Amino acid sequence: MHHPIPGSHKHRTRIRVRYAETDQMGVVYYSNYFVWMEIGRVELVRERGFNYKELEQTEGLFLSVIDATCHYLYPARYDEEIVVQTEVVNASSRTIEFAYQIRSAGSDRLLAQGSTRHIWLNREWRPVRLPDQYREVLRIG
């Protein structure tokens, strides 16, 4: 395609907030945003044609997190539909970094944004290079 649509490589996945994810402040407990980020990156990988589960089982490759951040703007609430927008913002043979925007599906209001940085490990927990066929699909953008 000659004219790439800006933002077209951002994966979007929808999640409905569970009661279990709220706390007594009446909003989503802060650590759960990182669970949603995990769903975002897994779905991005799936959209690009393979799945993370097989990567673990068949290739013995594990995506180990080394950094995680989240900036919270507005609280997500019970039963709200939220959209996790995920993109690859950095990728080498050994590391990959995702950025996330978490929005209210109804209002499109940005609720939080975050990032995670990962290294690839093998079954012996040693850092490894991601095979070329996967690097191609997990490229930036």
Next chain:
Amino acid sequence: MHHPIPGSHKHRTRIRVRYAETDQMGVVYYSNYFVWMEIGRVELVRERGFNYKELEQTEGLFLSVIDATCHYLYPARYDEEIVVQTEVVNASSRTIEFAYQIRSAGSDRLLAQGSTRHIWLNREWRPVRLPDQYREVLRIG
């Protein structure tokens, strides 16, 4: 000992309720009581002289749950100290059943009671008999 102390074989462990364990009703979310039961049975095992982690790693024995129940009487609240009282109520070479009472540490009020039933599995997920040395320590009472 000639005069066993009633209840002496019930293991007690203390837990402080975490903010993460509450929900927007302002009390502990119901599935978390099962997490506390897990802590109760692990600590009972530890008190009896071995530990569940080693059972998994060294013996390749896994305690797989087949039934779980909980009856809720009063809500546990954030920051409250609770006591999980655990006992073995049934044990064979292949299955084990625990009963639990979850109490407020301050008032001793019974908040919930439950039970879990388990089978022993090996690394291939096949039901197995628990070796005699462990059966002895995991007996009823």
Next chain:
Amino acid sequence: MHHPIPGSHKHRTRIRVRYAETDQMGVVYYSNYFVWMEIGRVELVRERGFNYKELEQTEGLFLSVIDATCHYLYPARYDEEIVVQTEVVNASSRTIEFAYQIRSAGSDRLLAQGSTRHIWLNREWRPVRLPDQYREVLRIG
């Protein structure tokens, strides 16, 4: 309708197993099935034309669990799509009981079945009768 379709009043909702829901046994941790049951009953309520969130906010009615059980047959695994089938098996003005079957979406294999029993509470945590308009939609079957 003269010939009700058996099982037609069972609500079905799909959930994909999250990485966060697994434990080091490589399968879903047992307390998470109760989180899925909560999703099942909330979606059943939604399908019947109102939503639980509004019930809490507008009517000040809370569905408080008094009993929960789960029988586990086969483990649910990471990334698997599961179906939670929920039905009302008992309902009075003051209590309601749901039954659940949790199946693998691919094979339709029954993984677990459970139940929860609840009472209705008001904002002061006193048991109350469910207003008639809600009783009608939350009837059995």
Next chain:
Amino acid sequence: MHHPIPGSHKHRTRIRVRYAETDQMGVVYYSNYFVWMEIGRVELVRERGFNYKELEQTEGLFLSVIDATCHYLYPARYDEEIVVQTEVVNASSRTIEFAYQIRSAGSDRLLAQGSTRHIWLNREWRPVRLPDQYREVLRIG
């Protein structure tokens, strides 16, 4: 005191890793470190003579997170005792920032370090100034 002991204002609290906190990689799932940080800051507050629960109930003051970060060095494992070391690194009338080190209690190895930044909210979710008596105890160091 004329000669402050370096590090003397760092609060330490011990936590044993729960089975529920692990995932199928065999280590603690990454979002749970943020739950431990919450325990660390609550215990720091308690050590300084009041408690967060009362702050919420009596004063209507809520500590709302606006930023959270974690850098992961070594995985925490099931049944391991870990130490969460918490300190106030920044505090004004309206915001407070905590830094955390999460260590293995046995080896003292640093497993992860993180930070959280918060604002104070009232019951109407409006940013407020922390009353002076609390500011004094929640000072830096």
